Amino acid sequence: MxxxxxxxxxxxxxxxxxxxxxxxxxxxxxxxxxxxxxxxxxxxxxxxxxxxxxxxxxxxxxxxxxxQHQHLARRIHDEGLELDVTDLPRRPSGRIDRDAADALFAQIKGEWEADPDNWRNSYRLARAYDYAGDRGRARETMRRAVALEQREQAK
Structure with missing residues (x-):
């Protein structure tokens, strides 16, 4: 395996x-x-x-x-909308540097604020919360992304 x-x-x-x-x-x-x-x-x-x-x-x-999260991740990948964190500085543990994660979060939050009812923006915001270390808000925002995507599919 x-x-x-x-x-x-x-x-x-x-x-x-x-x-x-x-x-x-x-x-x-x-x-x-x-x-x-x-x-x-x-x-x-x-x-x-x-x-x-x-x-x-x-x-x-x-x-x-x-x-559900994996389904959204596949769709985001297929649409080429994944967050690119490959060039962000990392700590020795492998986690993204806090300042870089906060800057990424600020950028993604701005995108989300422009269109908060788009599941793609909510998904990306959830990932940015996760990278910034806020797991609770990441889970909450991911639930929102799932609900928005399901609403979109039902149309």
Whole structure:
């Protein structure tokens, strides 16, 4: 597996399968606690039974978001609108230098402000937030880009 995408996919599959196995074990433990019949055990069993459902919901939501983001990344690549960060100075860790990331962010934010309802601009702004180290705003803006792109597709 020399292709990084193949390695990533394999890792996602392995982790998802491991989590599913863990969820089954949690469910079995919850059933055992409920079958014990004592009030405390039943209460704990119900609580434990909720965990696999929450975990499954989180796995599905995460995989769905990842697939949506990958879809947008492919479209941006195909349209030649990816952010070019190859010439930006980097720290020894490989991350983009903070001042360079902030300058890139300022440029991309200006483009976004000119047309905030274009999913391409929101996608690029999300990537600029990520490069600038603001992961929370990057996720929020990427969700906006996904919603805008889906609205565009529905037309």
């Amino acid at each position: 020399k292709n990084p995408a193949t390695r990533t996919l394999a890792l996602v599959i392995v982790i998802t399968l491991a989590l599913c196995f863990y969820f089954v074990l949690l469910g079995q433990r919850g059933i055992e606690l409920i079958q014990d019949g004592r009030v405390a055990s039943v209460g704990l069993g119900i609580g434990v039974m909720i965990l696999p459902f929450l975990g499954l919901w989180m796995v599905i939501a995460t995989l769905r978001a990842g697939l």
